[in-house]
Amino acid sequence: MTAITSHRSKGRPRTFDRAQALHSALEVFWKRGYEPATMGELCSAMGINPPSLYAAFGNKASLFMEAVEHYETTYWAAPWRLLDEEPNLRVAVGRFMTEAAAVLTSLDAPCGCMVVLGTANVSPEAQDVHDALRALREVSRTNFRKRFERALDAGDLPLGTDVATLASTFNTLLQGLSVQARDGAARAELERIAEASLALLPHAGSGAPADGRGRP
Amino acid sequence: MTAITSHRSKGRPRTFDRAQALHSALEVFWKRGYEPATMGELCSAMGINPPSLYAAFGNKASLFMEAVEHYETTYWAAPWRLLDEEPNLRVAVGRFMTEAAAVLTSLDAPCGCMVVLGTANVSPEAQDVHDALRALREVSRTNFRKRFERALDAGDLPLGTDVATLASTFNTLLQGLSVQARDGAARAELERIAEASLALLPHAGSGAPADGRGRP
DNA sequence: CGATTATTGTAACGGGCGTTACTGACGTTA
């Protein structure tokens, strides 16, 4: 057999495509979650044996983290850019949430978001991985908040809008969509929820509610 | 030692309080989730040894399901009744979501909802438990939907309101709150999100949006 | 061509999991 990637160093070259193996690992982790995914299952899906896996990726935790990076850039970089670049706030949020609904139902099996559900309940030994994913979830809220702050400056949100809470609310809804997707919700249903979420955005021009309560 | 519960049958009576042991098991399952909670940890918390546990509760799965029943009646029966009995829709929803925020942060450790996160990612062997909890999550949405249908009849929601999607949206938000709580969000923050969620309720009198889109 | 270096497949390692024999202790019944 010949090497798939050209090697400059000495030694026997690996006979599998590292990037392709990583993508296979991603699918397993996505469907099963971090701890339920076994090394045997990963090896089968990647088409390699344990020593090859450990030589190429370190151990289970580092393989998972690399898979998460791959997941983020492959599936979520574009939606977040869309939220950022679309000038109309409501269009931006609506499209982002609709894209999210598509991503969360993109695999055949019920999946949801790997970052939200991947380490939803893990044993204490996996605390490191759990914390790393929590940091990524925090990034999601920050993305929302920055977008809403810009909208506030642009006059697309009423003065006095609590953008922090608004961002938390959308982030909460986004994470809830993962649970729905994992439970087998159809993409169309997630899209309806995505549309309904736009009602959370207060309209500029209407006075901003001081305490968030509606008129009784 | 004397028996704690009076026995009418023959044989040596058990020396521990079954209900109290169940509550201890609930706390462990709540904090850790179904599979990460080990029998050793459960036995320690319950103050008994494996044979006593198996004699009293069957096995891990049946102990978990019984703990879930106990959890539902102890923590969620009252909030759901509140949603059902409070006549004013917005007050009902607002109070329910606020109560939910309190429940989801009621334990010292980060917890979230046991039904939402308890079997978030499990190995295929625990499919039965996973399915049972999914059915319970479905009940949650049904509760919302019935309440909104009543509100529609009472004129508290505009004619033509998509109550099914509205119920799904609140259910999604509720499940997202569990992820937030598990990530260590403070109760006050969950309460702010709970208040913000009221914006999802369309006001009666304003025309119901035919397609859910806001005015551009 | 040897020497070196990395990868490969097989097979196994220690450890922790859920679960259960087994033996002794205890309270009820006859």
Added chain:
DNA sequence: TAACGTCAGTAACGCCCGTTACAATAATCG
């Protein structure tokens, strides 16, 4: 009091987990 039935504690079972020796193989370097 003697027989019976259930519970308690110790210790172990089989299984599967993530991980790794080990020897064979295949490429590059001198």
